[in-house]
Amino acid sequence: MRPSDRRSDEELVAICNAGDALEAARAFETLYRRHRDFVLRVARRFTRDRELALDALQETFTYLLNKFPPAGDGLVLTARLSTLLYPAAKNAAITAVRKARRSAGAGDAMLEELPAETPADAEPIDAALAALSPERRELLTLRFVDDLSLAEIAVALDVPLGTVKSRLHLALRELREDNRIKDLFDP
Amino acid sequence: MNPNTEQLETLPPGIASRLRRLDHAQPIVDPRTDRAVLDAARSYFAARPATSRPRRARWALPLSAAAAVLLAAVLMRPLIFDAPSRDDVDGSGRVDVLDVLALARMRAAGGEASGVTASRIEELAFRIVALDSSRSVP
Numbered sequence: 001m002r003p004s005d006r007r008s009d010e011e012l013v014a015i016c017n018a019g020d021a022l023e024a025a026r027a028f029e030t031l032y033r034r035h036r037d038f039v040l041r042v043a044r045r046f047t048r049d050r051e052l053a054l055d056a057l058q059e060t061f062t063y064l065l066n067k068f069p070p071a072g073d074g075l076v077l078t079a080r081l082s083t084l085l086y087p088a089a090k091n092a093a094i095t096a097v098r099k100a101r102r103s104a105g106a107g108d109a110m111l112e113e114l115p116a117e118t119p120a121d122a123e124p125i126d127a128a129l130a131a132l133s134p135e136r137r138e139l140l141t142l143r144f145v146d147d148l149s150l151a152e153i154a155v156a157l158d159v160p161l162g163t164v165k166s167r168l169h170l171a172l173r174e175l176r177e178d179n180r181i182k183d184l185f186d187p
Numbered sequence: 188m189n190p191n192t193e194q195l196e197t198l199p200p201g202i203a204s205r206l207r208r209l210d211h212a213q214p215i216v217d218p219r220t221d222r223a224v225l226d227a228a229r230s231y232f233a234a235r236p237a238t239s240r241p242r243r244a245r246w247a248l249p250l251s252a253a254a255a256v257l258l259a260a261v262l263m264r265p266l267i268f269d270a271p272s273r274d275d276v277d278g279s280g281r282v283d284v285l286d287v288l289a290l291a292r293m294r295a296a297g298g299e300a301s302g303v304t305a306s307r308i309e310e311l312a313f314r315i316v317a318l319d320s321s322r323s324v325p
Contacts, residue, residue: 016232024232029225040215054220061224070234125205144203145210175202184199 005030009081017074024068031081032061038082038146039089045141046093052100059092060085079155082148086156124180131178136171143168274311287312 007030015027036057043056064085067075077084129137142153150168154161176185198206274282276289287308294303 019235021232021235024235025225025229028228028232032221032224032228036221041210044215045210050215053215054217058220058224062227065228065231068231071231123205125202126209129202129206129209140198140206141210144198145207172198175198181202184201 009034010077013075013077013081016068018069028065028068031064035081035085039085041146042086042089043093043096045138046090047097049097049100052096053093055096056089056092059096060089063088063092080148080152082146083152083155086142086146086148087158125184128175128178128181132171132174136167136174139164139168140171282311282315284312284315287315 007027009031012027012031016024016031019027039060040053040057043053043060044050047053047056064075066072075084129140132140138157139153142148142156143150148156150164151161153168154164157164175181272282274286274290276286276293279285290303290308290311293301294305294308297303
């Protein structure tokens with residue numbers, strides 16, 4: 001990858017769609033290096049396991065690869081690439097967790113059953129965040145960690161924009177009303 | 188419920204940074220996974236032709252050269268193969284009424300010594316007018 005590659009994701013995707021073998025492989029590598037850490041973070045969020053997260057990372061980029069010819073029809077970006085990668089990484093992570101639990105004889109388990117990481121002596125902030133539902137924590141993370149706009153979150157989660165706004169509002173209200181961290185909102 | 192946009196965009200910095208830390212913001216670098224993904228991509232795209240640009244056929248260059256030579260020959264044909272007309276007195280490349288006038292002036296200036304007969308002038312003038320006044324006589 002060229003470190004100073006300033007080509008946009010749209011340009012790189014276009015090369016992956018129609019470039020020759022070498023150009024397409026290089027463009028894909030740039031996309032991979034650019035979005036790898038984001039995908040890995042998302043995968044880690046839903047697996048809480050390094051190896052499973054790495055499996056999900058690989059699955060996510062295989063999914064992206066198969067969007068391009070010859071197997072795929074080509075990819076047309078209508079929003080940021082991260083809004084496409086987010087659900088792919090999330091699904092790959094959940095699938096990896098399910099597989100791991102099945103092979104460990106623990107049965108099928110949904111993401112919601114994964115406990116939030118909160119040690120017994122957790123800080124009040126950690127405890128308050130852990131008390132949020134997975135959906136609300138996911139929304140806050142997308143907005144304030146991944147810096148996605150509300151519209152991008154709507155695309156990534158495949159829900160209407162209004163739903164994102166109201167869910168985010170509820171998440172923030174829940175935090176604001178949590179007595180453990182109330183003073184952080186009203187210093 | 189009518190969520191306020193101002194509130195939606197606000198999260199105290201302490202909570203936001205804690206959220207980032209909880210999210211394991213540290214990337215987990217694994218060269219083996221990088222290699223596996225990128226090798227898969229190379230194999231995947233290798234099915235495509237080495238170059239997507241249309242290949243120039245081997246015969247394209249000689250054919251282009253032959254076409255250029257042919258075109259040049261056609262354009263230069265009057266200069267190479269056509270003998271200049273005796274009646275093109277002013278050397279313009281065409282025989283027209285100006286040549287008739289030039290012949291007439293030569294005869295007026297030199298008389299019989301000019302070698303231009305009155306019948307030649309009349310014949311030429313007649314041919315030009317009779318065929319097409321707008322076109323040259325070959």
